[in-house]
Amino acid sequence: GAGVSQTPSNKVTEKGKYVELRCDPISGHTALYWYRQSLGQGPEFLIYFQGTGAADDSGLPNDRFFAVRPEGSVSTLKIQRTERGDSAVYLCASSLGGGSKKQFFGPGTRLTVL
Amino acid sequence: GIQVEQSPPDLILQEGANSTLRCNFSDSVNNLQWFHQNPWGQLINLFYIPSGTKQNGRLSATTVATERYSLLYISSSQTTDSGVYFCAVGGSGGGADGLTFGKGTHLIIQP
Numbered sequence: 001g002a003g004v005s006q007t008p009s010n011k012v013t014e015k016g017k018y019v020e021l022r023c024d025p026i027s028g029h030t031a032l033y034w035y036r037q038s039l040g041q042g043p044e045f046l047i048y049f050q051g052t053g054a055a056d057d058s059g060l061p062n063d064r065f066f067a068v069r070p071e072g073s074v075s076t077l078k079i080q081r082t083e084r085g086d087s088a089v090y091l092c093a094s095s096l097g098g099g100s101k102k103q104f105f106g107p108g109t110r111l112t113v114l
Numbered sequence: 115g116i117q118v119e120q121s122p123p124d125l126i127l128q129e130g131a132n133s134t135l136r137c138n139f140s141d142s143v144n145n146l147q148w149f150h151q152n153p154w155g156q157l158i159n160l161f162y163i164p165s166g167t168k169q170n171g172r173l174s175a176t177t178v179a180t181e182r183y184s185l186l187y188i189s190s191s192q193t194t195d196s197g198v199y200f201c202a203v204g205g206s207g208g209g210a211d212g213l214t215f216g217k218g219t220h221l222i223i224q225p
Contacts, residue, residue, distance in 0.1 A: 042218055
């Protein structure tokens with residue numbers, strides 16, 4: 001597609017459940033980023049992939065959060081034992097990689113944990 | 115970690131007015147980007163500008179890396195310019211490309 005796509009656009013779950021959020025980056029972009037945004041705040045960095053490997057996962061808040069990118073394209077953010085504090089908009093971005101750092105964002109997935 | 119401060123936090127202008135948004139950061143960076151988040155939540159990349167000056171239509175940006183600030187100029191504002199403008203920086207330490215965002219400037223353009 002022309003831009004970064006994310007699915008689902010909205011996800012409502014119950015406390016303690018497991019969720020998966022998907023990101024499909026711009027075709028040809030080797031770098032992929034996950035952020036989350038709480039109401040009234042700027043996006044907060046979670047993890048960065050270069051190709052298939054996580055180059056920097058320092059933003060993941062705890063071990064309930066995990067992300068994969070097995071083929072170097074689509075990525076899945078996985079959250080185990082969800083808590084109400086995990087409620088936020090989860091944003092994915094991609095960039096061409098190499099020396100090109102300009103990031104392009106998807107529309108986000110709004111996660112609500114009841 | 116690096117701190118990013120944006121000012122003003124809120125700005126209300128009439129259509130046609132000009133504005134300057136400021137971003138200060140606490141450490142040297144090799145990556146600075148400006149984004150516009152529209153009322154529907156979509157983040158649009160306006161500029162990648164770790165240093166120097168760029169212009170795109172009614173928008174321009176200047177980053178003075180040695181003094182750790184960047185400015186975003188919006189001229190002849192239109193109602194569609196409303197939204198939140200974010201400055202985001204990276205590259206201050208280990209080479210990671212994850213961006214640190216400021217809290218944004220909430221801009222409202224009134225007709």
